[in-house]
Amino acid sequence: MTTIQPTAPRDTTDMRELGCTGLAREIRARAASGAAELAESGTTPGLAVVVATDDESSAWYVRSIARAAGKAGIDCRTVDLGAGAEPERIRATLERLSADESVHGIILQTPLPTGARFEDLASAIDPRKDVDGANPVSLGNLAAGLPAHPPATAAAVLTLLDHHEIELAGRNCVVVGRSNVVGKPVAQLMLQRDATVTICHRYTPDLTAFTPDADVLVVAVGKPGLITDKHVREDAIVVDVGTTPTADGGLLGDVDPSVRVAGLTPVPGGVGPVTTALLLEHTVQSAIRAAREARHRAGSPPRTGSEQR
């Protein structure tokens, strides 16, 4: 008779918690100082948050955006159309906000009511105001290496990795999840950084065929406990994008708490707060650009030769 040997517990001494303390605050401060500068010339950055869901994670995010925007001097307007809103109504709202000069950033919250397709509706967001990279034009520009705002969550993943000085060039990166809001744009951003990128999703029969190859693993699925020790090497860096609310008001990531790796982003306190901060920063950047374009239209002096391209 064979006895089953318990697997040796992994050494937990040098696991790094890759948190966002300091980083999110720094980005929010940058957004606030940009907003303050704009205020001197009479512009208040405006952010419109369009909601057509009663999803709890989304509701939390919307409140958090409104709170942080207020503190940063950004005028945040939540347009709640209700969970059963018709796609035509959502589209008309996005078109109206796209034409509204006091609005510099627009975010359409996911999930959407059944029957509404995110990609279809997001095409109604003016790409210049697309601060959450939702318009397929933004995703296309991103894939082509042209300027575009990436979705704030995708940008947060890269910003957090940079903050902790995680190298991506030449490394194996595995992304679990292929949403247009996270998985696909994260993969594009990692590709731009010269990583070898694999994308796994719900039709991947066995994640363990791919995830143990990851030097850097990004998980954006929304299934608590999906990733366990068997999925990752001990020397891997893991970014947990999942935020599933629990009945008692807590928040669960996609990575099982028992997982021991070289570095793990915590939930809460990891990607989430950086996401909110970057959304504000994208909005301020968009407002700065709009103000600059308005000055040019008003007939400012022509640019000097060295500035022309």
Ligand SMILES: Nc1nc(=O)c2c([nH]1)NC[C@@H]1CN(c3ccc(C(=O)N[C@@H](CCC(=O)O)C(=O)O)cc3)C=[N+]21
């Ligand atoms: N178009 C679109 N873009 C999104 O980026 C998007 C969306 N729709 N729909 C909803 C989800 C959810 N989401 C979160 C962002 C930050 C936190 C966050 O900051 N959470 C805190 C803590 C929350 C708590 O303590 O309850 C943290 O992780 O530390 C959570 C969730 C963005 N989403």
